[in-house]
Amino acid sequence: MFCGVDFGTTNSSVAVSNGERVRILEIDPANDNPTLLPSLLYIARNGERIVGRAAADVYIERNVNREIELxxxxxxxxxxxxxxxxxxxxxxxxxxxxxxxxxxxxxxxxxxxDPNEPGRLFQSLKSSLRHRTFHGTEAFGEHYQVEELTAMILRRAKEAADAVAGKPVDTAVFGRPVRFSEDAEEDAVAERRLRVAAQIAGFKDVVFFYEPVAACVEYAIGAERRQRLMVVDIGGGTCDVCVMEFGGAHGPAARLAESRILGVAGVPVAGDAIDKEIIRAKLFPCFGSRSRYGPSMLPLPQFLFNTIADWQNLYRLNTEENINWLIASEMSSDQPRAVRALRCLIRNNYGYPVAREVELAKKRLSTQLETDIEIRHKDIQIGERLERAEFAHIIEHMLERMLASIEEAEKTAQTQPQEIDYVLTTGGTCLIPAVREMLDARYGSARLLQRETFTSVATGLAIVARYV
Ligand SMILES: Nc1ncnc2c1ncn2[C@@H]1O[C@H](COP(=O)(O)OP(=O)(O)OP(=O)(O)O)[C@@H](O)[C@H]1O
Ligand SMILES: [Mg+2]
Known part of the structure; x- marks a missing residue:
């Protein structure tokens, strides 16, 4: 049996193949889509570890809306x-x-x-693999290397593969983004860590394969005509692009052997960064980013707001000193309700529900023209309308960086847009209408092929696993 593992920033999936048919495994029964494992990990004070959708549920149930005393x-x-x-x-x-x-x-x-903290939630671990100075973290007296944390999530993939194989699966092809980071050294650190994590999870032999190339294989392994293809895979952490020549040879093995990667490019700009940008544009003002306080009418310090977008560190603001300071500034503020909302957010550790609601609103905008970001909790009373056009404007500079990656891939491939037969899109962020419009404008809708959004990479990796 051949196994492919797509460890995603937001969602992970695993596929196995018997050489003929690929099967995507159900790895999270608690998730709406059980073939996707949200890449989340919860470590409880007693050492209990929970992964996937249940990790988020347990975190909200036990940790949010709790008065924290640091x-x-x-x-x-x-x-x-x-x-x-x-x-x-x-x-x-x-x-x-x-x-x-x-x-x-x-x-x-x-x-x-935080002496009463029931547990910690880890999200987007894939993005932290690249940070050279972030080796790991302390949770309840134990030190966890980032590789160990990642392995806890990967173990679920390993168990699922072992269960269908009926024996331990030692070898797997793992996806990796074209660029974990724009810095080559960080990129190497991230790959090395992911390999170690896979090994801790029990995979003995790990082969890496570019995620967008895997998505290309998924499509083109059956193509009888040789084609020039571009893959645009935009997920939670990275935007990955590749230009390939594929298909035409006789049979899958020959097609794969004769395929050619003409150019790859990528940037660490995707869904997570988009969520943060929405928070910055739409929610910072609701928490007082434009308010003034004191006799000199000063703005509130910026670091307070940066931490809102980074909910995992929000609890650090919850010191007596900060809270007292916020109470005092509220009294002299020109927007006391907003400052009170900020205090409530910090005091109740409400950052994660805020981030979740923003992500949901973003997703709703993929099918609706407008939506309301509704966050109502005690002193936080936010109802912010977000229209699709405004959203597109908010993320414009990110779309430019994605487009620059596409241009870079074309340039290394020495390919003009009109020479591309099809543009395959995959990854959750490709569902955003503004992203589709950007691709439409360059290639025309007839050449855009939306592949299976969340599983085409894992499928491609399982196909490739047979041949590497
Ligand atoms: N309908 C939707 N509209 C807009 N964005 C969406 C939609 N569905 C999911 N997303 C976003 O897509 C991202 C997750 O996509 P995906 O599962 O492809 O990423 P990933 O594979 O985990 O990440 P990466 O490949 O970058 O490591 C999240 O940021 C999520 O908010
Ligand atoms: Mg992905």
Whole structure:
């Protein structure tokens, strides 16, 4: 049996093939679409680990809407010796503030902790694979390397493959984006980490294959005529493009052997970044980004808002100092309700539901011309209308970067748009009308072929697995 694993930023899927037929496996019974495993991990205080849709449900049930009290604890060690001994962990600790002339011994390691936190949710782990300085994180006294966290999600794919094979599946073809990062070194770090994660999950031999090329194989393995194809795969974390020549030879093996990659390109700009951009444009003002406070009518500090878009770190703002400061600024604010909403957001750790609602609104705009972003929770009373045209405007600069990738792939392939036979689209973000319009304008709708949005990459990887 041959196995292909698509570890996605948002969704993961696994496909197996017996050499003739490809089957997408059901890996998350709790999800609306059981063939997709949301790439989410929840680690509870007692060490329990939950992956997929259930991870999000449990996080919301146990963690959201909880009054958080952050405590500063002295770790009882000097920051220098600590950092020297275990550099990986230093990111989670901050030294106490001291002035530069103070004796160095005074620098003690302190951590802000949330002593009642029931559990932590990890999202978009694939995007953190590339961050050289992010090695992992501390959760409830245990250190987890990012590879281990990733492996916890991949293990579900492994178990599903083992179950259908009736024995351990040792070899798998894993997808990888064309560019995990625009920085070559970061890109190499990410691939290395994903390999280690796959091995921790139990796959002994791991072969990597470009995700958009896999989507191309899925389409072209049956093509009797040789064609010049472009694949545009835009998911949660990356926009990947490839130009290929495929098909025409006799039989799948020969077709694959004679296929040619003419050009690839990619940028780490996709669904996650789009969600953050909507939050920035539509919700920052609802939380007071344009408000002024105090006698000099100053704006609120920007870092408060950047953390709203980064909900996983929102809890860090929940210090007594910040909350008291927000109470004081609300009193002198020209928009007290907005500042109160911000305090409620931070106090109730409500960032994840906000991010979820924004993502849902974005998805609704793929079929509707307008929608309301509705967030109602205690002092947060937001009802923001978002129209499709305004949404397209908000993400215009991102579409430009995607288009630049497409142009780059064409350029390396020395191909003009009119020489492309078909443009295959896949990945959830390709469902956005503005993305389709961008492709339409360049290639014309007759040449756009929408492939299976969430599973064409895994299918292609399982096909390829037979031949590598
Ligand atoms: N109907 C829709 N309209 C707009 N966006 C959508 C829609 N459905 C899903 N998305 C977005 O698509 C993204 C997920 O797509 P997909 O599952 O293809 O990504 P992925 O494979 O996990 O990520 P990547 O390939 O970048 O690692 C998310 O950002 C999601 O919000
Ligand atoms: Mg993908």
């Amino acid at each position: 405590k500063q604890v002295d770790l009882g060690i000097s920051i220098e010796s600590y950092v020297a001994a275990e550099p990986d962990k230093s990111r989670d600790y901050r030294p106490a503030e001291t002035d530069d002339d103070a004796p160095r011994e005074a620098v003690r390691a302190r951590a802000m902790i």
